[in-house]
Amino acid sequence: MNAQPPVHGLILAGGASTRMRRDKAALEYGGEGQLDRAYAMAQRHVPDVFVSVRADQIDDPVRARHPLIVDAYTGGGPIVGIRSALARRPAVAWLVLACDLPFLSDAVLARLLHSRDPARFATAYRSAHDGLPEPLCAIWEPAAADALARWQAEGHDCPRRFLDNHRAMLVEPVDGHALDNINTPEEYARARAAFDSSAAPDHMQIKVHYYALMREQAGRSDELLDTVATTPAELYRELGDRHRFSLPPERLKVAVNGEFSDWLRPLRSGDVIVFIPPVAGG
Amino acid sequence: MMRFRFTASAIDTESARRELLDGGAGGYVSFEGWVRDHNEGLAVRRLEYEAFVDLAVKEGERILAEAMRRSPVRRAMCVHRVGGLAIGDLAVWVGVSAVHRGEAFDACRYIIDEVKHRVPIWKKEHYVNGDSGWVNCERCAAGSNHARAPARSLAHRAHD
Numbered sequence: 001m002n003a004q005p006p007v008h009g010l011i012l013a014g015g016a017s018t019r020m021r022r023d024k025a026a027l028e029y030g031g032e033g034q035l036d037r038a039y040a041m042a043q044r045h046v047p048d049v050f051v052s053v054r055a056d057q058i059d060d061p062v063r064a065r066h067p068l069i070v071d072a073y074t075g076g077g078p079i080v081g082i083r084s085a086l087a088r089r090p091a092v093a094w095l096v097l098a099c100d101l102p103f104l105s106d107a108v109l110a111r112l113l114h115s116r117d118p119a120r121f122a123t124a125y126r127s128a129h130d131g132l133p134e135p136l137c138a139i140w141e142p143a144a145a146d147a148l149a150r151w152q153a154e155g156h157d158c159p160r161r162f163l164d165n166h167r168a169m170l171v172e173p174v175d176g177h178a179l180d181n182i183n184t185p186e187e188y189a190r191a192r193a194a195f196d197s198s199a200a201p202d203h204m205q206i207k208v209h210y211y212a213l214m215r216e217q218a219g220r221s222d223e224l225l226d227t228v229a230t231t232p233a234e235l236y237r238e239l240g241d242r243h244r245f246s247l248p249p250e251r252l253k254v255a256v257n258g259e260f261s262d263w264l265r266p267l268r269s270g271d272v273i274v275f276i277p278p279v280a281g282g
Numbered sequence: 283m284m285r286f287r288f289t290a291s292a293i294d295t296e297s298a299r300r301e302l303l304d305g306g307a308g309g310y311v312s313f314e315g316w317v318r319d320h321n322e323g324l325a326v327r328r329l330e331y332e333a334f335v336d337l338a339v340k341e342g343e344r345i346l347a348e349a350m351r352r353s354p355v356r357r358a359m360c361v362h363r364v365g366g367l368a369i370g371d372l373a374v375w376v377g378v379s380a381v382h383r384g385e386a387f388d389a390c391r392y393i394i395d396e397v398k399h400r401v402p403i404w405k406k407e408h409y410v411n412g413d414s415g416w417v418n419c420e421r422c423a424a425g426s427n428h429a430r431a432p433a434r435s436l437a438h439r440a441h442d
Contacts, residue, residue: 212332212404213416247419255402258336274334274402278418281331281362281403282315282374282394 004118005093005142009042009049010085011035012078012136013063013099014071019183024100026062027188029195035099039066044225045109045242046095052081077157078136079148086145093118098136100181102191105203107228107238108178112139114241117169121147124163125179126170133168134179135159203228204269206235213277218243232256232273233263245275252277285358286342288333290365293375304356307379311386313394315374317367321417325410331364331373334402338362345396349378352392353385360393362403 013035017024025035035051042049051066054076058068072084085094095113097104116123116139124138136159151162173179182191209222229235232254239245253276254261302310319326346358358378367373376393380386408414
C-alpha cells in the first residue's frame with residue numbers, strides 16, 4: 001500500500017429538516033435514532049467518526065453525545081460541513097454520510113471504501129435514479145478542499161453538481177434503494193414500514209472473534225456486525241474488503257459457534273464466527 | 283477429566299506423567315516440543331503461542347480419542363503452552379502409557395503430528411533481526427522460497 005490519506009467518518013446532521021417538520025437526526029428505525037445508527041455503521045468501517053453540526057446545534061442532546069465538527073464557514077449546507085471537516089483535519093479523507101439514509105448497509109460502505117480512488121477529489125456512488133454522483137455517501141479527499149472553496153466562492157452550493165463537474169470516481173450501485181433519503185413525513189412512514197418488514201430477515205447480527213494474524217489485520221479481537229452476508233464465505237469477502245486481510249479464503253478454515261463449519265453454511269442471527277488461518281501448534 | 287489442556291505457565295511434566303500411571307501399562311512414551319533458536323533459516327529470539335481455546339480443546343480431545351481407538355493405549359495426554367516463550371522452553375508435551383511399547387510410540391507420534399496440523403493454535407516467531415511473523419501465514423504469503431513448500435503442504439493438510 002502506498003501512503004494515502006486515512007479515512008475518517010463524518011455524519012452530516014446540520015440540516016434544517018424543513019420538509020420533515022421535525023429533526024431528522026432523531027427519527028427512529030427499529031427503535032434506534034438514525035443519527036446513532038449512521039454513526040455506529042460508519043464506526044464499523046473507519047476508526048474516527050464525527051458529526052457535522054451548525055454552531056447552534058452543539059448542545060442538542062441527540063448530537064452532543066458524539067464528537068462534533070462545527071461549521072467553520074457561514075451559509076450552511078453539506079458543502080460547508082464537508083469543508084469544515086477538511087479544514088479541521090487537512091491530511092484526512094472523509095467518508096461523508098447523510099444521517100437520513102435508513103437503507104444504507106455495511107456492504108454498501110465496504111464497497112465504496114474498497115473502490116476508493118484517492119487520486120480523485122472524491123469517490124461516490126452513481127445514483128440509481130438519475131446517474132449523477134451521490135455526494136452524501138462518498139469519500140471526500142483532502143485535495144478537494146481548495147476546489148470546494150472556489151466552488152462556493154463562485155456562488156454554487158450543490159455538492160452533487162460539484163462532483164459531476166470535477167471527475168469524481170463513480171461506483172456503480174448494487175441496490176437501487178440503498179441510498180434513498182427521507183425528506184417528508186410520508187416518505188418516513190413508508191421507509192419505516194419497509195424497514196420493519198425487511199430488517200429482520202435481511203440484516204443479521206453476527207459476532208466475529210479474531211485470533212493471531214487475523215486479529216492483527218482486523219485491529220481488534222472481536223466485533224459485532226450488522227451484515228447482509230448469508231454465509232461465512234460472503235462474510236469473509238465483506239470483511240476482507242474492509243480490513244484488507246492478506247490471506248485468500250482457500251487458505252483458511254472457518255468455525256461457527258465453536259465448531260468447524262462449511263464456508264457455505266447459512267448464517268443465522270447471533271452466530272459467532274472465527275476465521276482460522278493456517279495453524280502452527282507444537 | 284480433560285486430557286488436552288492449555289497452560290500459560292511452565293508445563294509440569296512430572297505431575298503430568300503421574301496422571302498416566304496405570305497398573306496395566308508396560309511402557310510409557312513422552313514427547314517434548316522445545317522452542318528452537320532458528321526456523322526456516324532465520325535466528326529466532328522468542329515466540330508467542332495463541333489458541334482459539336474452545337475449539338482447540340475439542341479438536342485436541344478428538345485427536346486423543348482417535349489415538350486411543352487406533353491402538354490399545356491405556357492413557358494419553360497433551361499439554362500445550364500459550365503466551366510468550368523463550369528459547370529452550372517446553373512448548374508442548376505429549377504422554378502415552380500402553381500395554382506394550384510399540385503402541386505407546388505409535389500413539390505418541392500420531393498425537394503430536396495431528397495436533398500440529400489440526401488444532402487452532404498459532405505461533406508468532408520474533409527473529410533476532412527484529413522481524414516477526416505468524417508461522418505458515420505470512421512468509422509464505424509474501425512468497426518466500428523457503429517457506430513456501432512446507433507451508434503449502436501444511437495448508438493442504440489443514441483442509442483435509
